[in-house]
Amino acid sequence: MSDLEDLYQEIILDHNRRPRNFGPLPEATHHAEGHNPLCGDHIKVLLRLEDDVVREVKFEGEGCAISKASASLMTTHLKGKKLGAVREAFRAINHLLTSQEDEIPELETLGDVAALQGVRRYPVRVKCASLAWHAADAALDGVVETTTE
Template sequence: MADATLDALYQEVILDHNRRPRNFHPMEHASCSADGKNPNCGDQLTVWLKVEDERVSDISFQGQGCAISKASASMMTEALKGKSRADAVQLYDKVHKLVTGEDLTIAKDRELGSLRALGGVSKFPMRVKCASLAWHAMKAALDGTAVVSTEGPEDARSAS
């Protein structure tokens, strides 16, 4: 498939998840949650996870943000349902490398599925934090951290 066609397809995936975000609701009886914020763009969201027998049995998010932030969060919730805690952390690492451009070969990883659409973000450094915010919040929730910021721990504390 030509690069232009693939880019258009990936753009449509992101737009669809922004327009119709999946799992966009608060969750009662979550096992863990974390608030995430990106002061540079104004994105703020909460990620809730229900973890049973070391598996993500349910995940949701709610908040406000740019199209990339919302789409990434929506795509994350679909990708992580049913995954083990360890697989969720491994996917977090892969997506981080994808959106930062740290590992260009990761964009060919078929296991990422539609998440590969986020790879284009690496060309726009100001958008990397938008795409990674939900993932940082998910990882923070699994680690037992209540608040996370794209600007570091000091900024996260001021959010509470």
């Protein structure tokens, strides 16, 4: 394993063991629940938007290490971003997780979220990694429940 792969694995393990922004958000303006029946993941994403900026984002629920780490990484990445940048992040993570290309131009914009790029080698785990992102996207669209099916 390369040094970069080691670093990415450590980031994922750290966010799984000590998830950031985990817990309730009573003042949420948007929320949605995501389900991944294949793995049993259930993640609720809560966002507080103010002037089209994500002021606060948290998640609740249970899931595998990948889904929990991805949700944690997502919350740290989206906090403070304008809605347009959030939508761009959704497109970037989808490309990161599903592209078969060697070069992923979005890597530079994703920061620690880029640690999830190795998941694309395991297609069954892509749904785990994308669940929280789909839930956040659904929440912003006013949809309160989504699934990876």
